[in-house]
Amino acid sequence: MTIVKTSINRRSFLKVSALAGGGMMLSFSWLAGCKPTPEEVVTLPKKWFELNSYIKIGDNGVVTLMSPNPEFGSNVKTSMPMILAEELDVDWKNVIVEQADFFPERFERQFTGGSQGIRQGWRPLRTAGATARTLLVHAAAQTWQVPANEITTEAGVLYHKTSGKKAGYGEMASVAAALTVPGDIKLKDINEFKIIGTSKKNVDGPKIVTGKPLFTMDYKTDGMLIAMIQHPPAFGLKVKSVDDTEARAMPGIRDIFIAKILHDDYVRNGFDTTTFPEMAVVVGETTWQVMNAKKALKIEWEKINDSTYTMRGWGGEQTVKVPAGLESTREHLSKMAALSKKPAAVLRRDGDPEGAFNQAARVIERTYTAPFLAHNAMEPVCCYAHVTADQAEIYGPVQAPEFTMQTLAARLGLPKEKIHIKLARMGGGFGQRAYGHHLVEAAVISQHMNAPVKLMYTREDDMAYGIYRPTYTATYRAALDKDNKLIAFHVKGGGIPEHPVHANRFPAGAIDNYLAEGSAIDSNITIGAFRAPRSNFIAGAEQSFLDELAEEMGKDPIDFRLELLERARTKPVGQNNDYDAARYAGVLKLVKEKSNWGESKPDVHRGVSAYFCHNSYVAEVLELVIENNKPVVKNVIAAVDCGIVVNPDAAINMAEGAIVDGIGNAFFGELTFKDGAPEKTNFDKYRMIRQKDAPKAIEVHFVQNDEAPTGLGEPLFPPIFAAVANALYKARGKRFYQQPYLKEDIALG
Amino acid sequence: MAVFNLNVNGKKQTVDVDPKTPVLWVLREHLNLVGTKYGCGIAQCGACTIHLDGNAVRSCALPVSAIGNKTITTIEGLAEKEDHPVQQAWIEHDVPQCGYCQAGQIMTAAALLKNNPNPSNEQIENAMNGNLCRCGTYLRIKAAIKTAAANS
Numbered sequence: 066m067t068i069v070k071t072s073i074n075r076r077s078f079l080k081v082s083a084l085a086g087g088g089m090m091l092s093f094s095w096l097a098g099c100k101p102t103p104e105e106v107v108t109l110p111k112k113w114f115e116l117n118s119y120i121k122i123g124d125n126g127v128v129t130l131m132s133p134n135p136e137f138g139s140n141v142k143t144s145m146p147m148i149l150a151e152e153l154d155v156d157w158k159n160v161i162v163e164q165a166d167f168f169p170e171r172f173e174r175q176f177t178g179g180s181q182g183i184r185q186g187w188r189p190l191r192t193a194g195a196t197a198r199t200l201l202v203h204a205a206a207q208t209w210q211v212p213a214n215e216i217t218t219e220a221g222v223l224y225h226k227t228s229g230k231k232a233g234y235g236e237m238a239s240v241a242a243a244l245t246v247p248g249d250i251k252l253k254d255i256n257e258f259k260i261i262g263t264s265k266k267n268v269d270g271p272k273i274v275t276g277k278p279l280f281t282m283d284y285k286t287d288g289m290l291i292a293m294i295q296h297p298p299a300f301g302l303k304v305k306s307v308d309d310t311e312a313r314a315m316p317g318i319r320d321i322f323i324a325k326i327l328h329d330d331y332v333r334n335g336f337d338t339t340t341f342p343e344m345a346v347v348v349g350e351t352t353w354q355v356m357n358a359k360k361a362l363k364i365e366w367e368k369i370n371d372s373t374y375t376m377r378g379w380g381g382e383q384t385v386k387v388p389a390g391l392e393s394t395r396e397h398l399s400k401m402a403a404l405s406k407k408p409a410a411v412l413r414r415d416g417d418p419e420g421a422f423n424q425a426a427r428v429i430e431r432t433y434t435a436p437f438l439a440h441n442a443m444e445p446v447c448c449y450a451h452v453t454a455d456q457a458e459i460y461g462p463v464q465a466p467e468f469t470m471q472t473l474a475a476r477l478g479l480p481k482e483k484i485h486i487k488l489a490r491m492g493g494g495f496g497q498r499a500y501g502h503h504l505v506e507a508a509v510i511s512q513h514m515n516a517p518v519k520l521m522y523t524r525e526d527d528m529a530y531g532i533y534r535p536t537y538t539a540t541y542r543a544a545l546d547k548d549n550k551l552i553a554f555h556v557k558g559g560g561i562p563e564h565p566v567h568a569n570r571f572p573a574g575a576i577d578n579y580l581a582e583g584s585a586i587d588s589n590i591t592i593g594a595f596r597a598p599r600s601n602f603i604a605g606a607e608q609s610f611l612d613e614l615a616e617e618m619g620k621d622p623i624d625f626r627l628e629l630l631e632r633a634r635t636k637p638v639g640q641n642n643d644y645d646a647a648r649y650a651g652v653l654k655l656v657k658e659k660s661n662w663g664e665s666k667p668d669v670h671r672g673v674s675a676y677f678c679h680n681s682y683v684a685e686v687l688e689l690v691i692e693n694n695k696p697v698v699k700n701v702i703a704a705v706d707c708g709i710v711v712n713p714d715a716a717i718n719m720a721e722g723a724i725v726d727g728i729g730n731a732f733f734g735e736l737t738f739k740d741g742a743p744e745k746t747n748f749d750k751y752r753m754i755r756q757k758d759a760p761k762a763i764e765v766h767f768v769q770n771d772e773a774p775t776g777l778g779e780p781l782f783p784p785i786f787a788a789v790a791n792a793l794y795k796a797r798g799k800r801f802y803q804q805p806y807l808k809e810d811i812a813l814g
Numbered sequence: 815m816a817v818f819n820l821n822v823n824g825k826k827q828t829v830d831v832d833p834k835t836p837v838l839w840v841l842r843e844h845l846n847l848v849g850t851k852y853g854c855g856i857a858q859c860g861a862c863t864i865h866l867d868g869n870a871v872r873s874c875a876l877p878v879s880a881i882g883n884k885t886i887t888t889i890e891g892l893a894e895k896e897d898h899p900v901q902q903a904w905i906e907h908d909v910p911q912c913g914y915c916q917a918g919q920i921m922t923a924a925a926l927l928k929n930n931p932n933p934s935n936e937q938i939e940n941a942m943n944g945n946l947c948r949c950g951t952y953l954r955i956k957a958a959i960k961t962a963a964a965n966s
Contacts, residue, residue, distance in 0.1 A: 138912030138949050266908045273913035274904045274920060275896040276849015276889030283848035316815070316832070352852075353832065353839045443853050443861060443914040443948045492851075492914030493948045524854040714908055718954065722911055725950025748858035748946065756942040759952035761935075 126235030137494030152194025180776025299741030335378025391741030421553035444492020469501025496594030574642030605786025672791025679776030727785030729754025823891025860945030
């Protein structure tokens with residue numbers, strides 16, 4: 066039995082009665098409300114009773130559950146309310162799910178990112194559900210004059226077995242809402258779960274498949290204007306002058322102006338990445354008019370000078386350098402090659418790696434690289450804002466509203482409580498939407514126009530804006546003694562403008578002499594989180610190297626990893642190994658079994674890879690064949706340990722998506738630069754994985770355990786890069802070191 | 815500006831717009847049919863797919879002046895009761911993740927099944943290759959099309 070103290074989780078239990086009357090809240094409700102089961106007609110109650118921030122119960126027993134976190138496709142809008150419903154003990158078909166607005170006084174961590182939604186929401190959501198249930202039990206006990214511990218609940222009904230009394234939650238809701246929250250709350254035992262662990266369909270599914278307005282792009286209010294920004298065509302440029310004579314005279318155009326995105330003296334937080342300090346804005350009546358006027362602007366650009374800014378975030382205050390110059394991919398690659406030859410900052414050292422390398426009978430050294438990547442969410446960057454003299458209404462796709470709130474308050478000169486951020490369903494995020502520059506831009510434009518505005522980026526604007534996955538390199542070295550035993554391991558990572566090394570991850574902890582180093586080169590190309598930051602490159606490099614190393618040592622690649630993990634489990638090296646070696650080995654063993662790893666299939670080439678990130682363990686086996694001299698992925702078998710799986714079918718969907726995404730980026734993903742400009746700005750040149758390129762089958766196997774849930778949106782993504790590379794090696798007889806792999810494969814003929 | 819008489823989802827609609835305006839923006843901003851999505855503007859991603867006389871076309875690069883007498887169907891008008899077999903199959907397979915591309919996927923799939931009620935895997939892949947899904951729901955899309963074919 067788990068008892069939790071509600072006092073440590075105070076804000077979830079605030080009852081803000083003003084909520085119901087808030088006009089602004091209701092103005093958005095047509096976008097937020099949804100019923101999970103369209104075939105069940107849920108009759109709305111006459112009156113709602115709020116039991117805490119997350120839960121309202123109607124007089125007829127209908128339940129509204131608030132989904133706190135922004136939804137970008139990982140299905141938290143279904144799975145987080147499932148956790149509430151479980152502990153509340155209600156029938157899922159009587160539940161209405163609503164997207165919460167950003168409201169930090171009421172909800173914990175309204176942040177979608179780092180695969181932490183379910184992991185960090187697990188305890189608060191269970192507690193909120195159990196607390197509401199307890200209030201209902203106490204309400205019934207008081208009404209029936211029976212002891213509370215004799216009352217049971219099931220599917221939204223309270224029972225007192227001895228007296229035969231029963232009542233629906235709706236009948237007790239008014240009494241429950243007036244009670245004081247008890248100090249100790251009992252959570253269900255895991256074996257009592259009825260909703261968690263069963264597959265529930267996406268609560269927004271019916272709206273999605275019928276084209277209902279769900280996204281920022283679809284949002285509209287009376288008098289709303291459309292705005293677009295003409296950003297510089299290359300990193301390292303800024304506006305010198307604008308001739309808007311022709312554009313201004315075009316139909317529907319209301320204004321053209323230049324505005325600063327942030328105040329000069331503003332100290333940025335970790336999510337205040339703005340690629341360009343100024344924006345040339347075109348505002349008009351319709352998107353088509355504004356698009357055309359934007360093209361008619363005659364702008365003269367000039368080169369930026371070296372500059373710096375102060376950033377407070379990521380664990381301290383730092384000075385970020387923005388160098389002048391028009392960068393190119395050719396120059397990036399040569400700079401990274403030079404970087405990997407120079408000493409770098411030591412991130413971790415175990416034993417005497419230098420000494421061991423000096424004594425080695427053989428040293429194996431390989432260098433891996435990967436390009437910048439654009440996120441390319443299907444919904445281009447956009448945001449609605451309506452800023453008046455004393456308040457601001459923002460409706461936009463944003464993963465980290467808390468951080469953008471700080472920026473908005475500083476930029477608009479409004480107190481935070483006068484700024485309302487509504488969390489739109491995002492048409493994808495992948496990390497890019499954690500950086501809320503578009504919210505600030507839309508607000509600044511609305512403030513300037515004194516009108517509601519929807520800011521829209523074209524696909525080209527979106528792809529050329531920056532906040533990319535950085536370009537990376539990593540050089541791996543392994544020292545073998547005369548008996549072919551691994552005696553030392555060295556990774557040196559580099560990148561522009563950050564390095565990719567997670568120093569305390571496997572195989573750290575499994576090798577006596579270990580060295581991890583990293584260094585980076587400044588750039589004016591902006592970067593940001595991209596599905597599993599740094600892991601999305603380093604996993605592919607590390608797991609490709611381990612595969613090659615196993616072969617050099619004459620070992621099976623799975624057995625070799627298991628040997629290392631056994632060492633890390635029984636006699637770990639160092640103190641800060643951030644993984645559980647037994648769980649890591651567990652997924653490898655499971656994938657070995659499920660893929661029939663020992664059996665070879667004719668003409669099928671297999672690669673294995675495993676990785677730990679975002680608190681979860683994944684092993685993947687990828688099977689490909691060569692058809693018409695092209696690799697075709699036939700099947701991917703994945704083993705995942707992410708603890709308890711809340712919504713299994715939705716979890717499989719996300720796992721499939723991460724695998725498809727990873728294969729796409731491994732095969733094709735690449736953004737290159739020339740004279741500071743990205744060489745691809747739309748899907749005609751930027752190759753994304755499509756239906757024909759996708760694997761023909763994916764099998765996802767979850768380790769069954771009672772561990773609290775951990776991340777799922779990201780962990781399946783990083784290892785698949787190496788599963789692709791290792792399978793391609795089997796098919797082609799040649800190792801692949803440079804992403805995207807098919808560029809190299811095509812070059813080979 | 816010019817006046818165009820359009821047949822959209824079985825209804826007569828009149829708009830007064832620049833003749834070069836892509837049908838996508840006429841639907842979204844003049845007729846309030848926002849189910850058809852903007853993704854790329856150059857007919858490369860399929861998010862804007864509609865039916866023109868029953869055939870799947872990309873509305874983002876199709877000027878309204880090119881429509882003539884052809885009838886337009888959008889996701890909102892795919893089935894009167896919003897229960898087209900493809901829509902039902904999409905729910906059954908719980909296809910969407912972010913959901914942004916799915917209206918376009920469904921419109922392409924519905925047009926495919928109209929012309930070819932029992933497509934092979936290869937035919938599905940060919941027909942659907944122009945519709946990007948950044949979340950990677952391709953396997954479910956394929957499975958849902960097979961279910962819809964079986965239920966049609």
